[in-house]
Amino acid sequence: MALLSVDNLSVSFVTRNGTNKAVNNVSFSVEERQITAIIGESGSGKSVSCYAVLGLIPSPPGRIDGGTVYFQGQDLLALSEAELRAIRGRDIAMIFQDPMTCLNPFMKIGDQLIEPLTLHKGMAKGAAKEQAIALLDEVDIRDPQAAMSAFPHEFSGGMRQRVMIAMALINEPKLLIADEPTTALDVTIQAQILKLIAELQIKRDIGVLFISHDLAVVSDIADQIVVMEKGKVLEGGKPKAIFDNPQHPYTQKLLAAIPSGQKATNPVAPDPLIRIKHLRTWFTPTAGAEPVKAVNDVSLEIHRGEVLGLVGESGSGKSTLGRSILRLVPITSGQITFEGMELSALEGRALKQFRHRMQMIFQDPYASLNPRMTVYDTLAEPLLLHGLVRTADLDQAIRELMDNVGLARTFVRKYPHEFSGGQRQRIAIGRALATRPEFIVADEPVSALDVTIQAQILNLLAELTKEYGLTMLFISHDLAVIRQIADRIAVMYHGKLVEQGSTAQVFETPQQEYTQALLAAIPGANAA
Amino acid sequence: MLRFMFVRILQALPVILVVITATFFLVRSAPGGPFDQEKVVIPEVKKALEAQYRLDLPLHEQYFAYLGDLAQGDLGPSFKYPGRSVNEILFAGLPVTAELGLYALIIALCIGVTAGVFASLRPNTAQDYVPMSLAMIGICMPSFLLGPLLVLVFGIWLDWLPITGWGDIPGDKILPAVTLGSAYAAYIARLSRAGMLEILSQDYIRTARAKGLPEWRVVTQHALRGGLIPVIAFLGPALAGLLAGSFVVETIFQIPGLGRFYVQAAFNRDYTMILGTTVFLSSLIVFFNLVSDIIAAWLNPRLRHHFQHGGS
Structure with a gap:
């Protein structure tokens, strides 16, 4: 039974x-x-x-x-x-x-762990604690004794999930x-x-x-x-x-829809469009504290017309690198040039004029669109801000954008909440494309989407890069996705670039230990 | 932690200085003075009085002289009560007002938290609507209306409670405390309802339920602590408001507290008294805000960690 x-x-x-x-x-x-x-x-x-x-x-x-x-x-x-x-x-x-x-952020790990024991078995606190410590040890929490009196925020996501597992198993269900x-x-x-x-x-x-x-x-x-x-x-x-x-x-x-296969390498221009030299972006959370070295001495070239996949886990600094290139966060030191022009030196009006040549697509299509603006307003804003179209031509420009990202023209007066996640990401892509940029930073653009929708958006991005002749920095934690869309791959770990090379090279002959570990961790290796 | 408090106190000083300056010049710009009365005072006497209270000096000199005294903790002599200093009068009235405020706060907390938590357990049902509607009425009803109403019902019709005085007859503290506390009870009820609703929709509440905890333990052990943080943060401003805003209730119930001196001082153009009370109360507001910020931060383990390991 x-x-x-x-x-x-x-x-x-x-x-x-x-x-x-x-x-x-x-x-x-x-x-x-x-x-x-x-x-x-x-x-x-x-x-x-x-x-x-x-x-x-x-x-x-x-x-x-x-x-x-x-x-x-x-x-x-x-x-x-x-x-x-x-x-x-x-x-x-x-x-x-x-x-x-x-996990309850206001309660110590230990108190949360022993709750099922004291509740269901009426066990005394002391005995329950001993059992909890043994179990924490079993799920590979370092120093279980100390963990008992720690609060959840002191642990990383993986550690917290171990605590959750221990908590679930403590009564031997x-x-x-x-x-x-x-x-x-x-x-x-x-x-x-x-x-x-x-x-x-x-x-x-x-x-x-x-x-x-x-x-x-x-x-x-x-x-x-x-x-x-x-x-x-x-x-x-x-x-x-x-x-x-x-x-x-x-x-x-x-x-x-499971991302598979590898992009055929396309020839790239010899001159890099973007050249990054010894880039450092450090954050100092509070005055006098040790700075967080989010991006630490990264040098990288992105060639015109290529999709560079930037891989790394959370906290590796990959998003910060993308934002640093677009000057969305202040950089600490280093040089970023765009077609030989020094980006890090641009200020004020010059920077604003430059912005329409580089755009960004964000991970969360739910949070990155203004809920009080219609699709029309969202798409019109960058066009008008940068003076790219005359008001008379605005309707036509927006209709074209809607067509290009595969949204029905009738949607133009709707608000973001009326759309599904995939459709919202299409709007966000349309907004990024509105200014006819040459370079796009796509920060985990498909991570929040269901797998069938993810496949559609990836196809759309691949088509659009070809059609618009875009250069793209595609940031993702998902190697299968990167493999499908990127010409070249750069791997980031703890703020440093540990490996880069063509997609085939990185997947077939990874040089660095960390890259090998990443590749080994891809789920489903047994099934394929 | 100490550094945080020190910085906050430093930040408060300019605020208080602005309050002093604004009050000082506003009071002076109001028509009339402390010695303008129906009864004509002989010019020589008036002149002597003005000299005694430094009123003959140019305004800016008066201002700096006042600041100088204030820095030494001296709020000056009262203009209206000869021979008594503002400090004396304040400290005579403060214990009464503080006691009243404390009772009102306790009442507000007991009623407010209970009603708010109760309402949050079944949102959008009668269990929610009834206490929340009462709370809305409580917020809307000014104390000068509620006070006399309570007096009428409990003091006169039912004849259960005394209607004036403070500490003279047993039970005479109940009606003023309830009158003063009710608006805050209503506000606290709304805050705790909102806080609890937010927390009860958190994932870790689902975790607690999945453990098989009975609902009352989910609420008391897992939800309450986070849900009441907005209430704690409000306690500082509430306590300050209770002290500064008690004059209506003190007037209705004939209570010899701080508030009544404050109102009388304004009518009498008792410059030093007005200023002294204002400075004193605004310092209290700043102080209680600071205290409640510290308590709220202490209740949140993430912020507590931040305090313990340096940082501002």
Whole structure:
């Protein structure tokens, strides 16, 4: 008998705008000592299904319309809130996506860790603490004793996720629900956490329900895969079957959208468009404190017409490098030249006039557009600011931009919140292109997007660079994405450039240890 | 930490100086003076009085002389109560006003936090609407209306509580404290509701629920601390406001506190008294703001860390 068996579960959210069926007749199961993965994009209902298992759906507006959730022979949906509470955190534990926000910032790690023990087993604080320290040690937290009295902000994201895992496992649950546990983490950390979960699952004999949007991540660890879209289960089966022989068109589309392949190298101009020499961008958080060396002595050339992929993990200084080139942050020392012209010396009007030749696309299409400006206003602003078109020609220029980024012309009077993430990123790209720039810094432009949308935006960017003859610095933590779009790759680590070379060179014969580690951490290597 | 406090106090000095200067010249620009009364004073006597209080000097000299005295902690003699200094009068009234303010604050906190937390647990239901509507009424109702209303209901109709005085009859402190505290209770209720709603939607609250904690423990152990930070930050300004704003309540209930001297001083053109009270109260406001900032920072482990490891 399955450890957890969900049958015909339906959940809807009742709001003023009507009823939204988030989960529609969904069935799946988790066998003992196995990992079942649910795959789906945002809005597929994968998380809602799992929260429903634990009765964690806020109600209202959530409502469970039907179905059964059998766990160890009892229907969880038929239990009272008090009975469910006794199961939560004891027999079924959960870890969440974002370890930065899932731990209480006001409580010591130790106090949060022992809570499940004192709560469910009535254990005394002292004994609970000893057990917690042992467990912290097991999830590879250095100096567990000290960690107990630390606050969450003193730990990195990966460390916090380890703490979350320890907290979930402390009562030795039978089932662990993991909701995108590695999505917010860097690729090397992600690999470590996945390994930890897989190890603990075997060592402690637990069933795992693993939710992810990333097929590649899941392919390495899952025993069963369930694919969900728009609240429905489309297909399920062994990972090998899903990867080799996907039945449903959506699954095929998902697989096709996984960034793969490598860009054919195109010839680049011999003269660099941008030349960076010994660039340093340091931040001093408070007077007298040790400066944060975000970019530390970087020299780099970007040739006209090429896409340079800049890879690095969070905190490596890759975004700061991009912003330094555009003069969006003050640089500490060094030289940046654009077509032989010294950028670091430009000030005031000269700088403003120069700005329209270089633009930026940001990661978060939700935050980088002004919510009170229509698409028309957003696109018109740079055109008018830089005096690039006359008012009479404005409508025509904006229509062309909309066409180029693949947005229907009828959308022009809408506001950002009326668009999906992919459409918003198209608007942001349109805004960047409006001034006919020669150089674009794209800072993680697809990281916040679902995988099928990500594929569309990458194609759009590739087309536009060709059409506009753009030079681009493409910043990403995702090597597969970089490989697909970049001609050359530069790898950053702790503010320094550790390696650069053509895409083929870096992927096939990485020279530096760090680059090798990055490449080894790419998930899904086993499945391909 | 010490450095932070020191910098904040330094920043406050110019603020207080501006307050002194503005008050000094505004008071002087108002028509009339401390010795202009219906009763005609003989010119020689008036002249002698003005000389005694330095009123015969040019205005800017008076100003600098006042600043000089102030730097030594001397707020000058009262013009209206001969033989008594402003310092004496302030310190006579302060304990009464402070006591009243303290009771009002306690009432405001008890009612406000309870109502706000209660409302935040079921937003947009009757449990939310009823206390929040009451809070809105509490904010809108001025104390000169609420005070007499309470007197009418509890003092006269029900005859439960005394209606004037301070410390003379048991229970005579209740009505003034409630009157003064209610507006703040309402404001605190709204602050704690907003703070709690924000915290209750955080991911770590979901984590706490996933552990199987009962809802009351989720609220008290995980949500309250973060949810009440806005309230703590408001306590400083509230306490200062309670001290400075108590004169209406003191007048209604005949309480011999600071506020009544303040109002009378304004009517009497008692220059030094007005100035002294203003300086004193604005210093209190600055001080309480500083204290509440420090407490709020101390409650937030991220900021606390910052303090302990240097930095401003």
